[in-house]
Amino acid sequence: MTEHSEIVEHAHEAGHVHRDDEASKMAMWLFLFTELLLFGGLFLLYGAYRFEYADGFKVAAADMNSFIGAVNTIILLTSSLSVALSIAAIQRNQKKLCLGMLWFTILCGLAFLVNKYFEWSHEIHNGIYPGGPALENMSNGEVLYFGLYYVMTGLHGLHVIVGLIFIGFVMVFISRDKITSTNFQKLENSGLYWHLVDIIWIFLFPLFYLLH
Amino acid sequence: MSEYSESVNTEAEAHLTEAHTHGHLVGYGTYIMVWLGLVALTSITVTIAGIHLGSLTLIAAMLIAAVKTSLVGYHFMHLKFDNMIIKVFVLVCLVIFLAFWILTFSDLSFR
Amino acid sequence: MANGSLANEVSYLEYQGKHKGIAGWLLTVDHKRIGLMYLMAIMVFFFVAMTLGVLMRLEMLSPGQTIMKPQTYNSVFTLHGVIMVFLFIIPAIPAVFGNFILPIQLGAKDVAFPRLNLFTWYLYMTGATLAIVSLFTGGGAADTGWTFYVPYSIRSAQNVTMTTLAAFILGFSTIVTGLNFIVTIHRLRAPGMTWFRMPLFAWGLYATSWIQVLATPVIGITLVLIMLERFLGIGVFDPALGGDPILYQHLFWIYSHPAVYIMILPAMGIVSEILPTFARKDIFGYKQIAISSLGIALIGYLVWGHHMFVSGMSDTSRIIFSLLTFLVAIPTGVKIFNWVATLYKGSIKFSAPLYYVLAFIFIFSIGGLTGLVLGALATDIHVTDTYFVVAHFHYVMFGGMGLMFFATMHYWFPKMFGKMYNEKVAVIACTVIVIGFNMLYFPFFILGYMGMPRRYYDYLPQFQGWHVLSTVGSWILVGGIVFMFGNLLYALLKGPKASMNPWGGTTLEWKVPSPPPLENFDEIPIVTGGPYVHDKSTYIMHPSREKIHTNGGAKSAKEEAAL
């Protein structure tokens, strides 16, 4: 047993002095916690105002197209799948498949954003935005619902964009063989980030679209 | 001597690969199954929201979202294979987040 | 480590790497240099904020307008609070001494992510710059108090937006530092350094870092919402649109109460370093002190409501928060008890750092005990938002963390710069500071009890006696502080060389040269015992020279790798 660990120690010294995948994974998780709590504050506000203005929230949500919301949910879930598959592929040294999966992920992310764009512009077109003409005649509950809707989906959209940029960088690394089947923590980390973005949407979807 | 060093090499290599691939090759099929589960849960949420269940709607939706989250976390985010310490981290984070909710609502629900 | 041995012949101060001169500092990833860069920036801001504090006291010398208008006074106390909290007290000990000492104490060559570490310094400087710029742009310096309470902060015509943005960026900087430290502590402890062989300063930083990671994002989003509220009027904090200002206070204090433990836990860690060194005795109750740091951090998340007793929150909630607040006294009491017990029957060597620690224990106890007055519902309602509160938080923040910052400057000064300061002057300065401090802030308790509200530039004539006493105290305090820094500055330029271990300390930073070489150790040491063992060495500094392979060490390191 002791001999064994000595060997491990040596292997560590010889192989790679500065790389510690476990450390970078740990750091990524800690970073995800900060993201979770960033959104956590907003979720708390949502909970509080929904508790206070249950009816206003329902009225406001009736305006939402839950079909588009559901489609976007499926899109993000699928993109999460493709990220997970890309990691499985790089582990098996299937570089092409891995890159393909990541391209697919990026497409999904873009599709999600396009959907969001149409949704937002629809609302804005109808005068529903902070300070907008339609919002002025609405009850407090509705105003707060839309206030939170814009902030939370907006911040989430921002995270989708950041996630896409991460994945873009990772793809460059993969194609230059900086990320390989024995060294893919960067891919793993951007995957973790992408899944977190997915998880946040998993909650946003029922909270904003499914209040009947 | 040479025998020894050879065994050193293989052992070390075995360890390296274990450390870097996390030693776990998950089949593509598993991921697809998880995804199917997630899609199914999504359609269940949408269906349940269509039925009039009163306050149960919210509870059901949140429960389903929690199940979906744990599927994503456990399988896609590889929590399944992670060291105990990462799992503990996640737990601590969630417990503290829960405490924020409970204490805030100790105000809101008794005003 | 081909160049490692070469690099280790010169100290980190003299080492010339790829970048020379000033670039060698601005582009460094060495944790020690980054620590010093933080030190310099933080000192500057401390002096700025201190000057603002003295100006406020000058204003309060006589009733009515003395040297500034009410609006100016509002901006001055806001700026004083923002700088002291976000630029000095929250980052100071972790970013300066945590950076400098933590890796050495753990037996590591650097933190886990050195480049990220440098990045936090730039974030810090960006935030600081924004805070300064906000003074002169927009509508002028923010006037909301450092708490940015809504709805005033979303209506104020002053440049609140930029000040909140500054605080946001500073928060991000501390998050990244915290994250870096957590990973460092988990991954980079030297072989054999089990959790319970780790110095207590590292434990303090560990608990602190968790608060930084798990609480700061909440204020981040809250500040973003203020900005959005000001730009767009989304309504979440605007009562006119149905928003609830009390929810703002919840979110603000969800962070800002734990933040007071960000301030104090590293300071407490240093108390636990200094005492065993100068009592020349193992610390009493090592495990209790270590665990109580985590305990304080945990309970710290559950008590934020005690800042909101008069805000209109529910009675149930007020009772719960009051009750939970008292729990904090338990782990804090455990620490104080253990510290005093460490001194008991020690062969005490009186020295400047120890004087500061004794002053800390005295002043912090007053701050802590008056905290109980504020934590109890009934008494708080009498003194909330009065000078009593101002006295309390200066006693715990300044008297607690501030004094420990000074203590630390003396304790690790020889290590950081390789020079010795004049001991006698240091002790005199400490005495002056303690006298000035109490003269400045003790009258605040009395004034607050008599009903003097905080954040006013004016007061009723009957309060004048105490205000004058306090203002004179502020001059004495500042005199002491200037004297103290003068002494250190003189030592920096002209002081005699310090030895490797001038105090007889037992932790790893005392086993490397003063100042330490670039990579701290030529070889990662092996740890064979606890951190405060005085009668024998618990480190093997050159395992390979002594033909020891890291068998035992590696094994326990591996067992703990899971951690």
Ligand code: HEM
């Ligand atoms: C030379 C030292 C100092 C002096 C003379 C001083 C003086 C003052 C005064 C006069 C006030 C305003 C009281 C009022 O009108 O409400 C104040 C507020 C404050 N001080 Fe200090 N102080 C000093 C050091 C510190 C330090 C070291 C800290 C933090 C570590 C600190 C943190 C604060 C905070 C947070 C406030 C509240 C600001 C607000 O109301 O928004 N001060 N100080």
Ligand SMILES: [Cu+2]
């Ligand atoms: Cu508090």
